[in-house]
Amino acid sequence: MDRITSRDQLARLANGDPWVRWVVPPELPPVWFDGQVAVIQRGGQRPGFWVTPLDRAEVAAEQLRPGLEWLAASGLLEQPGVTAVSGPLPHAALLESVLGLTDGGDWEWMWTDTAPPVDPREADIVELDDRDDGPEIEAFSRANNPRVWTEIGTGRMQGWLGLREETGALIAVGGAEREATGVPHLAGIVTAVNRRREGLGSVISAALTRRAIAEDGVCTLGMFSDNDTARRVYHRLGYRTARSWASRRLPT
Numbered sequence: 001m002d003r004i005t006s007r008d009q010l011a012r013l014a015n016g017d018p019w020v021r022w023v024v025p026p027e028l029p030p031v032w033f034d035g036q037v038a039v040i041q042r043g044g045q046r047p048g049f050w051v052t053p054l055d056r057a058e059v060a061a062e063q064l065r066p067g068l069e070w071l072a073a074s075g076l077l078e079q080p081g082v083t084a085v086s087g088p089l090p091h092a093a094l095l096e097s098v099l100g101l102t103d104g105g106d107w108e109w110m111w112t113d114t115a116p117p118v119d120p121r122e123a124d125i126v127e128l129d130d131r132d133d134g135p136e137i138e139a140f141s142r143a144n145n146p147r148v149w150t151e152i153g154t155g156r157m158q159g160w161l162g163l164r165e166e167t168g169a170l171i172a173v174g175g176a177e178r179e180a181t182g183v184p185h186l187a188g189i190v191t192a193v194n195r196r197r198e199g200l201g202s203v204i205s206a207a208l209t210r211r212a213i214a215e216d217g218v219c220t221l222g223m224f225s226d227n228d229t230a231r232r233v234y235h236r237l238g239y240r241t242a243r244s245w246a247s248r249r250l251p252t
Helices: 007-014 018-023 061-074 089-099 120-124 134-144 200-216 228-236
Strands: 002-004 031-033 038-042 048-052 084-088 104-112 126-128 159-164 170-178 184-191 219-224 240-249
Touching: 002 007, 007 018, 018 104, 018 240, 038 061, 048 061, 061 084, 061 089, 084 089, 089 104, 089 240, 120 159, 120 200, 134 170, 134 184, 159 200, 170 200, 184 200, 200 219, 200 228, 219 228, 228 240
Parallel strands: 048 084, 184 219
Antiparallel strands: 002 031, 031 038, 038 048, 084 240, 104 219, 104 240, 126 159, 159 170, 170 184
């Protein structure tokens, strides 16, 4: 594996790939490349590594294996704080067997630079504050989606939007945080269980997406791969799937 030493070099190898462009931090982290796949060190809340092609989402198992074996032998996984590795979802079993990984999740990273049409129901949207409304958003989110993992009330979220019923109770919420590159990333999109299939999550997502594109020119998001309903909504809003990930934890 050869070390990539500059952002310009990475950009040339990635050939405009949206995930590389909008996820890999401007201050280049350690990146190694064997001509097929890259191993990219990941910081932030879940320190670890990405193992992925740079210029496309698909890769064959025989192309991925050398990068995984290099990572396994490199000693990098023994670094303090390293907790997980993410690789192409179709090769989750290979990822687990070569690196000895345990449980985790399957998810997809999407992006769009096209503003979706305005939904008339956006007129009912209210602005929410991450700190002042945090306890209410947290309680609503946990009650209606046990898998939500957005940081609420910490200041990480750049903004929240919500829909309320006539009693004032929340029926849908959603917000945006920032990728390491600074671009908006939708998070915490939750609809009340008893109000699903009304398109309320789509209303929130469309408004957040339009705002992000107006301010930054692009919007990104991540979603669990088993959520077919959400995938249909996001694709309808103009999002494209750039990566499907298997994220797995290192054994403790």
